[in-house]
Amino acid sequence: MKRKSIYLIRHGETDLNRQGVVQGSGVNAPLNEWGEAQATAFFNAYQHVPFDKVYTSDLIRTHQTVRGFINQGIAHESYAGLNEISWGIREGREPNTGDNNYYRELTQAWSNGNVELASEEGESPVQVRDRQLPVIETILSRPHERNILVAMHGRAMRVLLTTLFKQPLFKMDDYGHSNLCLYKINYSYDTGLFEIELANDITHLLSLEIPQTV
Template structure:
């Protein structure tokens, strides 16, 4: 095996996403009607892709986003290391500039390089990277899994992409994402490096109304 191809998706929409409420790893929300439609559209486009394995976080919104692939019999493994960042006391809230100034201040400091900082009661981006390293080392070390599908979360994907492309985690916001978007990645066993082949693809969502 010279390389591994990874289809990395963000989960479909939940009501928390729709309302701008922070979820994080502590909110195990379900997909809403639109989220299920997004998942169905992604499946319609990629149903014939010969995935060897499906990996998800431990949260049900990722499981629901790839449920049709799992029903097809593709092996599925849950890796909690792929969970969304913990937003601590902000989870379940819709942050506003007045009452949640600490939240916005931490996000601003992340961009300036203070990625060791965490939300109150939550995780820092550097905390997330530590567990993502373990999860992706597992994924990379699996033989006979040349093409895999990984379902994760928005902020976690941004953090992961900095890890995999070896850039500072403070640059995570350069990676755009939307619900049920797709990043295509390739890992070379020769160079031991990742390459992003496609960024934030959403063309499959046009199939929702098809």
């Protein structure tokens, strides 16, 4: 049976993550010190896996998250199709009640089935899915890549997972995520089906000391 194992991870923490600032695809923030520690912990836990390829979004926080694997000489491809959803004109702003209410209403509309609704000057879940599909097709067209590592973003991961499992997009919030979490997904070329082996797994981070906040 021909299979592909996909190790799907969310990027490590950025300062904006910690501050509760929405980054989306328009804010290209780097990892902070804790995010770098998360990346190192993941590398230490999974450096033994014989990855054939590393796939990332075009944003620096995903590149930095998998730097250890790329430095091993593993081939790397970057796709804008894996970027985070664009949250529009509110990206990068300090958290405030007005924006928080806007995001809450927007995501509630998505949960209610209005997945074609885009954020103001941003994207809808349907638009994110549509730009992910060519990347998914590219990845699946390479059966010789038996183990791959894919680093991307929280909301984009939720869209991707519902797409892989042929679920409606309004179910995307069923897939939890945290910084540097892992979904291990196995794909069968014989059946064309995906199965989840690990979901939102962070056991590789348990050895880290919780960062002190000031």
